[in-house]
Amino acid sequence: MTTAKRDTYTPETLLTVAVRVFNERGYDGTSMEHLSKAAGISKSSIYHHVAGKEELLRRAVSRALDGLFGILDEPGATQGRAIERVEYVTRRTVDVLIAELPYVTLLLRVRGNTKTERWAMERRREFDQRVTDLLKAAVADGDLRSDVDIRLVTRLLFGMVNSLVEWYRPLPDGGVDGQRLADTLVRVAFEGMRSSR
Amino acid sequence: MTTAKRDTYTPETLLTVAVRVFNERGYDGTSMEHLSKAAGISKSSIYHHVAGKEELLRRAVSRALDGLFGILDEPGATQGRAIERVEYVTRRTVDVLIAELPYVTLLLRVRGNTKTERWAMERRREFDQRVTDLLKAAVADGDLRSDVDIRLVTRLLFGMVNSLVEWYRPLPDGGVDGQRLADTLVRVAFEGMRSSR
Numbered sequence A, B: 001m002t003t004a005k006r007d008t009y010t011p012e013t014l015l016t017v018a019v020r021v022f023n024e025r026g027y028d029g030t031s032m033e034h035l036s037k038a039a040g041i042s043k044s045s046i047y048h049h050v051a052g053k054e055e056l057l058r059r060a061v062s063r064a065l066d067g068l069f070g071i072l073d074e075p076g077a078t079q080g081r082a083i084e085r086v087e088y089v090t091r092r093t094v095d096v097l098i099a100e101l102p103y104v105t106l107l108l109r110v111r112g113n114t115k116t117e118r119w120a121m122e123r124r125r126e127f128d129q130r131v132t133d134l135l136k137a138a139v140a141d142g143d144l145r146s147d148v149d150i151r152l153v154t155r156l157l158f159g160m161v162n163s164l165v166e167w168y169r170p171l172p173d174g175g176v177d178g179q180r181l182a183d184t185l186v187r188v189a190f191e192g193m194r195s196s197r
Helices: A011-025 A032-039 A043-049 A053-072 A082-099 A101-109 A115-140 A150-162 A178-191 B011-025 B032-039 B043-049 B053-072 B082-099 B101-109 B115-140 B150-162 B178-191
Strands: none
Touching: A011 A032, A011 A043, A011 A053, A011 A101, A032 A043, A032 A053, A053 A082, A053 A101, A053 A115, A082 A101, A082 A115, A082 A150, A082 A178, A101 A115, A115 A150, A150 A178, A150 B150, A150 B178, A178 B150, B011 B032, B011 B043, B011 B053, B011 B101, B032 B043, B032 B053, B053 B082, B053 B101, B053 B115, B082 B101, B082 B115, B082 B150, B082 B178, B101 B115, B115 B150, B150 B178
């Protein structure tokens, strides 16, 4: 397993392998030896592409973060009433989670022992804060309920959204259609599970 | 660290240490050596209390499962309209998560490599199924919205509830009051985040 495979990797395809191993073993629990075995190329071949495992982590979480922050610049997130922008961002966050599932999974599991991990956590908090600000604006408009702590509501909303990385599997094999999932989540979160009568 | 401490453990207090180590390192990543170091007693002293780490896992997840299944036998879960029973079970699940936080955290992270892990996952699915059945009954009563897939809604509800193990910290230090949290979660999940006007 360790030998024999010709190194046809690009930094991008090597990243795919690394993210899978990080998610399986945890970033801390992954050594260059593990990466070398999983990729089927030598450690020195890996060092030909990247400086080390921390660079792979940085590239991986950057991909997730770029996807998430990209949402905030889209017209749906910057124009219109705050409540509509919040719903838009929630829906698009589900889209990005699904499209970049292994990368966002890694981002959400990062725990902060290295500089890159701490940076990733900091950026994640920044994203959460941007969404909290939007939610606050929607409360101020009278469109979101004001009888609950909005910071707690933000955590519950993200708890629901982020849980996707634990159980979502794409179609076919027993999976769920991404659009239907995003639609259901937004309805449940904003309108509630009770029937409106 | 490995030596010197007199073994004053009971199976119960040893469990507290083991669950902390399991949650920090993952069950798979924890050896008897790790447990011995964390407890400050020898491996043979640990074997005096329990047959091995799998017995510790079984005791720990049993504690979480007993708490969760106990809810389903309470009057609030067995009497009255389905929607009220669902809300009751949701609220009480939050209570149990908070009261048994490390034990439920371990239960939710179990991944199924050993017999005990597979048993725990099976029991967890059984609990989820019991709640799904209640939700279905509430849909049949016309009390829960019927325009969404109820299995998806169950997953989203549990996603929100189970996310607590990732971010909930008790009062004081920056924590959240458990009752207020349970109350907010039930309101948000069932009535939604939007203000009702």
